[in-house]
Amino acid sequence: MRHNRKTMSDPLHAVAERFAQAFATVAGDIADPVVRPSDHADAQINGALGVAKKLGSNPRQVAKDVLVAAGDVSDMCSSLEIAGPGFINVTLSNEFLSIQLQSAMNDMHLGVHVAPTRLTAAVDYSAPNVAKEMHVGHLRSTVIGDCIVRLLEFVGHTVIRENHIGDWGTPFGMLIEHLIDMGQDTAAQELGVGDLDGFYRAARNAFDSDDAFKDRARARVVLLQSGDAETLHLWRTLVSESTRYFNHVYRLLDVLLTDADIMGESSYNDLLAPVVERLREAKLLEVSDGADVVFPAGFTNRDGHPLPLIIRKGDGGYNYATSDLACVIDRTERLDASLLIYVVGAPQAQHLSMVAAVAAQAGWLTPPAHMVHVAFGNVLGDDGKMLKSRAGDTVKLAALLEEAVERAAKAIAQKNPDMPEQERAQVAHMIGIGAVKYSDLSTDRVKDYVFDWERMLSFDGNTAPYLQYAHARMCSIFRRAGIERESVRSVSPIILEPREHALAIRMLQFDSAVWDALEKYSPHRLCTYLYELATDFTAFYEHCPVLKADTEEQRLSRLALCDSAARVLECGLNLLGIRAPEQM
């Protein structure tokens, strides 16, 4: 009985739907019931206040009229009370919750409704540079982008992952010459073990200190751009050794990116000249200080004059604006994407909005197609400044992830010494990486956050290990009970106790939690939901005996609730890109 749901499972939506007609009747027009979560009940209906204002009548009276107009809703609500200035407090009936929950749990998406219109989305994220180490700056883009990709796919959109790696430009002259000096095999080995920074530094050093090298490097750039076969071969060595290393980090990080997702800057080389041509044909191009530029409306520089987007530099070269525009064309015209997502740091906001403005003016980005900048803040050290290593340089992402796994392994060894060595290593990976990712995803992405090992690896509070532990407990009940989880999936839950009631509502809200996170491109909203789910579960678990339930019927019902909670939690963590071990 597995199917894709078109309807929403969140009971608050059901309440809103049920009361919509009553509100229309009373208001004489379509009026939003304004159903919200409540501290005073399962939900509160706030719409009467607005309607009363419009009608010039008493809000409590409006609320009364709405209740009359709604008629018998006892199949959904066990109690409706008018409170305060005109709120309607709603308590949902246990029978209703039981039916809804069983239906949601029979669905392969656990009640999350599919997108009403399916889109093709291109998500631009991660984007490391060839021959440069990935550092914490890439962590956020990669982890947030990965989560957004998973969310989009989950609700049925088609997603094209775009890893826009930095594989082109003037630095490649010196990098290739350094590669030649080192010998390809030696260089490949150095790059292969991940010492990209050492390689880059050495090349830079030679470039700065050796004039002959500098001349060779400049000549090499020309060769590269003219497509010289030998030069391209050397360039490919650099790219492939680097991507091999990126893949090592991606596997460690447990994200979806593969080689198939790589669309480096070099991929757009042939599209750069057409960008200029098409802008010229569209009569948008102007010459300013020897450069070809476009002046999009509404942007000014520090003198208050129009701010240009430079399409072609005075020396005839292209720059990042050109290739970003080429990307827009490629994504809208070749890939037919209508949702262009950029998971890029907040400082690039102005640049991206200028690109969007020019693309729109040129007709390459016509509604409903649009660009979304999923901006994020910095990772800070405990001094409140950009995270740096003790020596003061950037923190290598790989080293940071390895430390996370080590720390998690230590914690497990201490708390669960009986776990076999090999399993411990796997679980340590899930917990360590999960902790890093969750700490990145669990606060509003636009803010900076402080990187804190202690806090992210704590088993208390809003952390990945806490959620993973809650999941492991849910699973362990079935081992104790000696039955398969699947065997309780046809049980219709009996909801009686307040904690069962609260847990059921929470699970049904997975639908809106996922959509809320997706619509705002804010993974932390899903994190908050999962944390609340975990705390609701532990409260239930504490107060409602499962294995020692009064009757066999109740025991099965509660086991079904445990299984459902585990499924929702695992699915939610999965959407965040975090694994949920069954034991830890």
Place this chain on the structure above:
RNA sequence: GCGCUCGUAGCUUAAUGGAUAGAGCAUCUGACUACGGAUCAGAAGGUUGGGAGUUCAAGUCUCUCCGAGCGCGCCA
């Protein structure tokens, strides 16, 4: 100078314009030979940076001031 982002308990933070601003950590008080104590229950902690405005209702919207960060023509 102009623009963007941020400012919430000691710390880390949440909150579709809705009632008494919700959590976690730390602190304090309870529950135990425990369905995994890697737990649960409770207490205390706030004039949401200041001020004004819009609204039946503002942490949320508008304006202004203060503070922090970032951006503002040929780097990406």
